Amino acid sequence: GEKMILVSSCLAGLEVRYNGTHRLNHVIRKLMEENKAVTACPELLGGFSTPRDPAEIIGGDGEDVLAGRAKVVDKAGRDVTEEYIKGACATLEMANEVKATAVVLKENSPSCGSSMIYNGDFTGEKIPGNGVTSALLKKHGYTVISEDELANYFPELFPSDE
Numbered sequence: 001g002e003k004m005i006l007v008s009s010c011l012a013g014l015e016v017r018y019n020g021t022h023r024l025n026h027v028i029r030k031l032m033e034e035n036k037a038v039t040a041c042p043e044l045l046g047g048f049s050t051p052r053d054p055a056e057i058i059g060g061d062g063e064d065v066l067a068g069r070a071k072v073v074d075k076a077g078r079d080v081t082e083e084y085i086k087g088a089c090a091t092l093e094m095a096n097e098v099k100a101t102a103v104v105l106k107e108n109s110p111s112c113g114s115s116m117i118y119n120g121d122f123t124g125e126k127i128p129g130n131g132v133t134s135a136l137l138k139k140h141g142y143t144v145i146s147e148d149e150l151a152n153y154f155p156e157l158f159p160s161d162e
């Protein structure tokens with residue numbers, strides 16, 4: 001069948017981020033227009049609404065959360081680990097349903113980050129690691145990339161001047 005890519009909803013222009021904004025990426029928009037991508041927001045799938053308190057992983061990254069060694073806590077101090085795991089599982093189910101050939105998730109998010117996440121201090125400092133959803137999808141064999149890596153994976157979408 002048709003190759004389907006699962007993408008973060010906020011990269012497709014949906015205003016689902018904690019503060020009600022989106023992070024539209026024009027390559028993702030093109031993929032959406034060509035019916036090559038479907039959207040998921042792990043945090044909404046986990047039961048959150050927009051706006052919501054921002055959250056960060058404390059004590060590790062998404063892999064550590066899945067292993068029970070770290071937790072996700074929002075800025076008000078509430079433990080939201082369960083919601084993050086629920087959202088990751090729902091996103092994995094979606095990826096399975098559409099037989100996603102690739103997954104493009106927004107970098108730095110405690111759900112969607114695939115190379116970098118915030119360090120848990122709510123200071124804007126980042127550390128290498130996966131968000132909870134990226135960790136679960138990678139564990140199940142999916143290729144997860146961020147919006148920063150699109151040119152490497154979809155060179156046909158980046159017309160060259162040469």
Ligand code: SF4
Pocket residue numbers: 008009010011016017018040041042043044106109111112
């Ligand atoms: Fe975007 Fe992922 Fe955050 Fe949803 S959970 S707003 S898709 S970065």
